Amino acid sequence: MRIIIERSNLLKSLSHVHRVVERRNTIPILSNVLVRTEDDGMRLKATDLDIEITETVPAIGEETGATTVPAHLLYDIVRKLSEGSEVKLATNGEGTQMTISSGRSNFRLQCLPESDFPDITAGGLSHSFSLKASDLLRLIERTQFAISTEETRYYLNGIYLHTVDADDDLSLRAVATDGHRLARAEVKAPSGSEGMPGIIVPRKTVGEVQKLLGECGEDDMVAIELSDSKIRFTIGAVVMTSKLIDGTFPDYQRVIPQNNDKALTLDRQTFSAAVDRVSTISSERGRAVKLSLSPDQLMLTVNSPDSGTATEELAVEYGSDDIEIGFNARYLLDITSQLSGESAVFMLADPGSPTLIRDGGDETTLYVLMPMRV
Structure with missing residues (x-):
């Protein structure tokens, strides 16, 4: 040659x-x-x-x-x-x-x-459709951070991609969870995705696709072909074929709280900066930040046996009973960094129950976060 x-x-x-x-x-x-x-x-x-x-x-x-x-x-x-x-x-x-x-x-x-040289591309792919590169990138970016790295629960080591029919409106939904937090995002299902199997796209594949999508323009399209064991992405001149995770993704709907009635609305950037500041003194062993809520006021507190204490007050929209609840500071920062709107809405129940977090600027995404003892 x-x-x-x-x-x-x-x-x-x-x-x-x-x-x-x-x-x-x-x-x-x-x-x-x-x-x-x-x-x-x-x-x-x-x-x-x-x-x-x-x-x-x-x-x-x-x-x-x-x-x-x-x-x-x-x-x-x-x-x-x-x-x-x-x-x-x-x-x-x-x-x-x-x-x-x-x-x-x-x-x-x-x-x-x-x-x-081995060839893994053999075999038919039962479903094919096209999706805007920006939509696929949004599905990945909104959920990727919640993929589990725990190899024993291998079925959580990827993004669960499936279609959901709600009110005769079909959506393509991406879900990831590591047992501590859950991320869910969706876009309007493209033509050809009807009846596709629910699949788990591995973490490494997700990362490689994300890098390729970062080079795409706003209106570029991605061709997706899949079966219950493989998926193929055609992004410009690049064709990526990947095996899927052979496992059953858990029924994530069961962990999404339905009856959380304490609504907290806050400015996303102000809250994120405050969490980042107070968590500066937290140790790696215990990255818990305590949220103390009273009407229209939030107090953030971090206690570190090695370093000391940090507190910060924020003005928020909250009209329910006083409550104290703890979260992993890094998990809070991960979620707030994915939100696109100016505000974030926390729906709380009690200090021991999962909290639902919604994006004030995007109704198609939601997050669930498990509390920590503080």
Whole structure:
């Protein structure tokens, strides 16, 4: 194979595909990226056996062929080449080495044969639809922080994506929870998503899709194909296929409180800044912040046996009975950072029950937060 390509195009594509390659691999071929030259350009492919990502890049093909080279090494080499340069990739007759040349720089990398490279994309995908990139990004950003990192409850290690029919209006809903907090967001269900299975998209896949969506324009569309075991995202020239988590997501509706009748309305940014300030003295062991509520007044308190005490008063809208309730400060900051409106509405019941948090600027999202003892 022999091909000439713009360094900027190659670098951008490698930045997408090399991220799925794990730094440490017991299977050597999984450390490599598959490079295939075609008449219309060059195709790159990488996989960790759970996620496969491919991208086609414009290039001048002089001789077609395919081989695999170390992904992170190739990325680092291209990253350090001069901006605006052209890169020439060529393999020797046996296909055991690839030469990378640009200007006066020359590198020779060891190759592994294309025939050893695994393929996870086989199999049909039963449902397909298109979604605005901005809508998919919003679903991810509003819920991703609540994904569990506890490997024993593997079915919580992703975002649960499913359709919900409410009042003859079908919505595509994303839910994530780690048992301490729950995040739920939804958008109008796109045509083609009717009857799709409820699926759990793994945390690593969610993170990679989020990075790709960050490069999209406001009106760009994402093609989504899925079955009950795999999902494929086509974002511009990038195609990402991922296995899904094989498990049953819990009935999250049961933990969303229905009868919390104490309404607290506050300014989101003022509250977030105050929580951040008082939690400065809290220890990592106990990041609890106590909320003491009385009519139209909120007192935030943090007690740290090692450091001391911090308090701050805020004017709020609250007209119910006095209540004291504690929350993990980091969880409060995580949730308030996702809210888009100026105000946040907390619906409380008692110090031992979950609290419902709504976004004053977005009716399609809600959060549930478990209290802490303070």
